[in-house]
Amino acid sequence: MTNAPTPSLAAAKQESSGALGFYGVWLLAAAALVVLPLVFSSGGSLTSFSLIGIAIIFALSYNILLGQTGLLSFGHAVQYGLGGFLAVHVMNAAASHNWPIPLPVIPLVGGIGGMAFALLVGWVMTKRAGTVFAMISLGIGELVASSSLILRSVFGGESGITTDRTSLMPLFGWTFGPQIQVYYLIAFWVLVSAIAMYALTRTPLGRICNAVRDNPERVEFIGYDPHVVRYLAYMFAGFFAGIAGGLTAINFEIANSAYLGAMQSGFVLFSTFIGGTAYFFGPILGAILVTYLQLGLTSVTSVWQLYFGVIFIGIVMFAPGGIAGILMKHRPLIRAGTLGTVIPSYLVAAIPTLAFALGIILTIETVARFSGGDPINLLGIPFVATAPTTWAAAAVLVVGGFLVARITWRRVADAWDRAATVARDRGYLA
Amino acid sequence: MTAAIQVNAVEKSFGNVQIIRDLNLSVAKGERHAIIGPNGAGKSTTFNLISGHIKPTSGEIRLNGEVTSGLRPFEINRRGLSRSFQVTNVFARMTVWENVRCAVLWATGHRYAFWKNVDSLPEVKQRTAQILDDIHLSHRRDVPAGLLTYAEQRELEIGITIAGGASVIMLDEPTAGMSHAETERAVALIRRLTEGRTLVIVEHDMSVVFGLADRISVLVYGHIIASGTPEEIRGNPKVKEAYLGEEVD
Numbered sequence: 001m002t003n004a005p006t007p008s009l010a011a012a013k014q015e016s017s018g019a020l021g022f023y024g025v026w027l028l029a030a031a032a033l034v035v036l037p038l039v040f041s042s043g044g045s046l047t048s049f050s051l052i053g054i055a056i057i058f059a060l061s062y063n064i065l066l067g068q069t070g071l072l073s074f075g076h077a078v079q080y081g082l083g084g085f086l087a088v089h090v091m092n093a094a095a096s097h098n099w100p101i102p103l104p105v106i107p108l109v110g111g112i113g114g115m116a117f118a119l120l121v122g123w124v125m126t127k128r129a130g131t132v133f134a135m136i137s138l139g140i141g142e143l144v145a146s147s148s149l150i151l152r153s154v155f156g157g158e159s160g161i162t163t164d165r166t167s168l169m170p171l172f173g174w175t176f177g178p179q180i181q182v183y184y185l186i187a188f189w190v191l192v193s194a195i196a197m198y199a200l201t202r203t204p205l206g207r208i209c210n211a212v213r214d215n216p217e218r219v220e221f222i223g224y225d226p227h228v229v230r231y232l233a234y235m236f237a238g239f240f241a242g243i244a245g246g247l248t249a250i251n252f253e254i255a256n257s258a259y260l261g262a263m264q265s266g267f268v269l270f271s272t273f274i275g276g277t278a279y280f281f282g283p284i285l286g287a288i289l290v291t292y293l294q295l296g297l298t299s300v301t302s303v304w305q306l307y308f309g310v311i312f313i314g315i316v317m318f319a320p321g322g323i324a325g326i327l328m329k330h331r332p333l334i335r336a337g338t339l340g341t342v343i344p345s346y347l348v349a350a351i352p353t354l355a356f357a358l359g360i361i362l363t364i365e366t367v368a369r370f371s372g373g374d375p376i377n378l379l380g381i382p383f384v385a386t387a388p389t390t391w392a393a394a395a396v397l398v399v400g401g402f403l404v405a406r407i408t409w410r411r412v413a414d415a416w417d418r419a420a421t422v423a424r425d426r427g428y429l430a
Numbered sequence: 431m432t433a434a435i436q437v438n439a440v441e442k443s444f445g446n447v448q449i450i451r452d453l454n455l456s457v458a459k460g461e462r463h464a465i466i467g468p469n470g471a472g473k474s475t476t477f478n479l480i481s482g483h484i485k486p487t488s489g490e491i492r493l494n495g496e497v498t499s500g501l502r503p504f505e506i507n508r509r510g511l512s513r514s515f516q517v518t519n520v521f522a523r524m525t526v527w528e529n530v531r532c533a534v535l536w537a538t539g540h541r542y543a544f545w546k547n548v549d550s551l552p553e554v555k556q557r558t559a560q561i562l563d564d565i566h567l568s569h570r571r572d573v574p575a576g577l578l579t580y581a582e583q584r585e586l587e588i589g590i591t592i593a594g595g596a597s598v599i600m601l602d603e604p605t606a607g608m609s610h611a612e613t614e615r616a617v618a619l620i621r622r623l624t625e626g627r628t629l630v631i632v633e634h635d636m637s638v639v640f641g642l643a644d645r646i647s648v649l650v651y652g653h654i655i656a657s658g659t660p661e662e663i664r665g666n667p668k669v670k671e672a673y674l675g676e677e678v679d
Contacts, residue, residue, distance in 0.1 A: 202536045202550075205544040209522075211532045214521040220503040221481065221513055222594060223536030232542055278523075429573070 028196060037180055046179045048295055053186040054247045055291040059271040059283035060202045061240030066269075067277030068201060069233040070213030071126070072134045072361040075141025076268050079114035081260030082144070083242025084249040085155060086113030088163045091249070095167035104172040109188050110246020111239045118238030126230035129216060133230075133261040141265055160256025163249065176250070186247050192241055198235060198280055209233050235355055267294075270308065274315050276322025285323045303368045310360070332374065336423035345415040349408035356405050359397025366390055434459045434628040435511075437616060438497070442472075442479060442652075443596030449475050450652040453489070455489060456504060459597075462629045464639045467649035468672065473632045475601050475651065480630075481513040482506040493598065510534065512596035515650075516603045516632075518583045520590065522576030526567050527557035529575050531558045533593035557593070564623055565589040575669060581612045588619065598628045605635055626657050640664075648672065 033053075037046055059082055064194040065071040094101040125136045146154035155161070166177045174181050200206045208229050211219050216226040249255045258264065267290070275286020290308075297304035319326050333339040359379060365376045369385040376383040376390070383390040435457040442450035449472050457463045464475050477483045480491055484504040491499040498506045521529050522586070531548070534557050540546060562568045565585045570578065575586055588604060604620060605613040617638055620629070633639050639646060640660045647657040648669050656666045663669055 095597065134444075199547070200544060201545055202549060203544045204540040204546060204548050205542045207528060207532055207548050208535065208542070210524055210528070211521050214523050215519060218515075218519045218521065218590075221507055222533040223504050223507045224542075225502070225504050228542060232544070236544070429577075 012077060026191070027206030028035075029194070030191055033191060036187075037183055039132075042229075043179060046183050048292070050183050050251050051295065052188050052288050052291045053183075053190040054244050054251065055268075055271060055287035056190055057240060057247070058244035058268050059275065059287040060197050060280075061237045061244065062196060062272045063277055063280075063283045064197065064237040064240070065211075065274055066231055067279075068213065068283070069209040069230055070419070071129055071230060071233065072137075073133055073265070074138040074262070074269070075144075076137075076237070076263050077262075077264030078141050078144045079117055079238035079241040079244035080264065080268070081113075081148075081255070082117050083114035083245030084112030084255040084259045085112060085161065085245075087246035087249040088161050088255040089154075089226070090115030091162075091163045091165065091168060094169075097166065100169050103165055103168045103176045104171060104185055104188070106250060107246035108166075109231065109245045110249065112242040114242020114245060115235050115239035118235045122231050122234040122238070126234050127227055129212075129226075129230060138226045138262075141260070141262060145257060145261045148260050155257060156255075158257070160254050160258075162254045165250050165372035167252055168230075181206065182251055188249065189243060189247055192283070193243055197236075197240060202278060205229070205232060240302055270312060274312065274322055276324030276328075277325075277344050278321055279324040279328060282322050289323065301365065302366070302373070303364060307361075307369075332423040332428035333419050336428045337427045338419040338422045340413050341419050341422075342412070345408070345412045347410050348406065352401050352408055354401075355397050359394050359399075359401050362390070362394040363398060366394055374377070431459065433457055433481045433492070434461070434494060435630065436492040436495075437476075437480065438490045438492070438614075439549060440479060440483065440491060443487050445462055448478065448652065450486075451500045453616040455654055455657070457598075457628060457630055459494075459628055460626065462624070462631070462644045464643035465611055465630065465632050465649055466634075466636075466639055466646060469648045472652040473649055474602060475652070477513060477600055477630075480510060481600060503635060507594065507596070510599065511666075512591045512594050512598070513600035514587045514602055514604060516590040516606060518580075518587055520575040520583060520586055523574055525572050525574055526578065526586060527558060527562065529590050530593050531555075532576070533590040534558050534561070539594075546675045556620040561589050562595045562677060565619065581608055581616075584608065584616065584620065588616075590622065591592040592623050598630070599624050602632050603634065604631065605633065605638055615636065644671045 037051055040046075040049075052110060058076075062073070063078050067072050072116060087106050090101070090109045091103075091106055093099065110180070121140055125133060127138065158310060165182070166175045167174075176182055201209075208219065208224055211222075211224075212226045212229045212233075218230070219226045245255075245259060248259065271286040271290040272283045273286070274290060275284065276282030291310075293308070294304070297307060301307070321329070330339060333342065362376065362378060362383065365378075366383070366385045369376060373385070378386060383393070431621040435455065437453055437455040439447065439495060440450055454477065455476075465475055475616060476659045479486050479499075482498065482505065484499050486499050489499065490497060490631070493506065493509055493511055496509065498509065498511075501509075505544060523531070529555060534554050535541070535548075538551070538554050539558065540551065540554065541550075559568070560570055566590060567582060567589065570582065575583065578586060579598050584604060584607075588601065592599060594638060601620065607615045608616060612650065613635060614631065620631070621642060631639075631642065633642075643660060645655075645658060645662045647668075648658055648663060650672045655668050658666070
């Protein structure tokens with residue numbers, strides 16, 4: 001004890017460096033959001049950035065449930081979609097009555113919509129966690145999604161409800177007609193929402209959410225009702241999901257039943273899990289990657305959902321911590337200075353792994369395009385789906401790639417173990 | 431003076447099986463009270479009844495004079511009773527510091543606050559640091575609780591239990607599975623941390639029981655057959671019979 005720093009000193013030290021890092025990260029994020037469209041100024045990339053921004057808010061809101069409170073929801077799109085619908089209705093009402101509501105506050109309306117629904121159904125839903133919650137969330141999701149097709153006056157049936165974002169009161173001369181203005185509106189809300197959600201994790205409620213996630217039984221014996229904690233978490237998640245939904249409504253100038261459905265709920269679960277639920281920034285990475293893949297893959301292959309499935313299964317099986325988990329595993333190695341010993345084994349493993357992956361892609365595309373479709377173009381090399389040479393190439397890549405890759409993976413594991421042992425000996429947890 | 435814990439004619443059945451029969455127990459304020467008894471006597475069930483983890487089939491339990499039977503565990507906890515668990519029951523993925531801090535939050539009045547930064551609550555910070563110091567885990571503050579050694583997890587378990595400042599502390603086999611040296615350390619810790627509070631402890635180690643307790647109750651088949659000072663219990667023929675005259679001596 002004599003040579004260890006006193007708790008208060010250590011805490012103070014940690015706090016000051018934490019505060020510096022805290023503001024630094026957000027300033028950097030703000031700068032990146034401002035600069036991005038100046039660097040990539042094409043219309044296509046602006047659309048992509050807008051969608052990615054919305055996906056980030058949505059995934060972060062989902063992680064309030066999954067990562068922070070341990071609630072697995074299969075119906076998170078309900079709050080997102082209802083937020084979108086409320087936003088569209090308020091936009092239309094504001095336009096027709098000339099209410100002085102500027103467009104930038106509309107996402108807040110979406111948030112209130114998402115939160116109001118969470119307030120309504122949440123108390124019953126969050127009585128139990130685990131399977132019960134998951135099943136009820138699935139049921140509510142289906143219920144609302146199917147009602148949206150029946151209640152035509154509110155949800156507009158199959159075609160949905162359209163709106164015109166430029167019909168609202170302009171703000172500082174901005175009409176929000178051009179995509180660049182919408183991008184900056186989304187970017188603003190991404191930053192505000194992300195900061196708010198991060199701040200939420202640093203509050204007493206946020207910490208108790210983690211405690212409920214880890215051990216709801218014990219929470220009852222330190223004065224807290226886990227039901228109330230889950231309910232509050234569910235409302236916050238609904239609020240931020242509603243903001244994302246409101247932004248989507250602004251971005252597309254429409255809200256339809258697809259916003260509420262299982263596809264959308266699955267998408268956010270996907271993004272969050274692939275990004276990693278254990279760290280705050282995990283869902284951000286997941287949202288960026290999954291949205292980017294979705295936008296990129298749909299134009300090159302008709303079976304893009306299959307690839308999502310493969311990636312998802314791969315992450316669940318081999319990296320349950322997601323991308324953030326993989327990255328953060330390297331932190332002790334970086335601190336201990338042993339990362340350099342692992343990198344070569346990564347590079348060696350990358351080549352056969354890539355061959356294996358290409359083999360899988362070639363196999364999938366061959367099957368998908370066997371009975372018609374465009375010829376396959378892999379890394380600039382054309383393949384004909386019906387040609388036996390293509391099948392042989394796929395088989396060689398898959399089998400050969402796997403056999404060689406397996407050896408290199410083992411070497412990665414060995415190199416990793418050595419580096420981690422050294423890191424542990426130097427006092428860094430690994 | 432009202433008793434800290436008063437259990438009146440409590441019965442508990444699971445289906446047709448009666449686990450607790452006509453349980454009567456009185457623990458005075460400031461007393462260190464041990465509950466002993468053979469395996470399966472219902473000691474943990476008694477703990478679960480008093481702490482609200484399960485509800486009695488009939489009968490009444492009072493905490494500081496107020497009826498608590500039928501209340502939820504967090505309601506009883508807010509009225510000043512805190513318990514530990516026989517099987518380590520901590521927040522595994524959170525650090526030692528966060529484990530203790532969570533247990534401090536309700537008692538310091540921060541409840542479900544979502545508008546305060548948890549890191550800048552001086553009272554919470556000071557109290558958490560004090561508890562960590564008390565349970566000798568200050569040097570492990572940033573380690574996830576799930577990675578602690580067994581003995582350290584038991585100490586953290588005690589830390590979480592006392593952190594809220596409850597006036598009645600119930601410890602369920604706090605030294606189970608510990609080595610002799612670890613047990614001695616744990617007993618000294620318990621003695622120091624429960625100073626001025628009411629302590630109810632379930633324990634199998636008789637040296638711990640007789641070294642620590644002011645009064646002892648003997649539970650056999652869900653019924654208390656004797657209650658008294660260590661000397662009275664030692665000399666009680668019914669207790670000797672229940673224990674085959676060996677362990678108590």
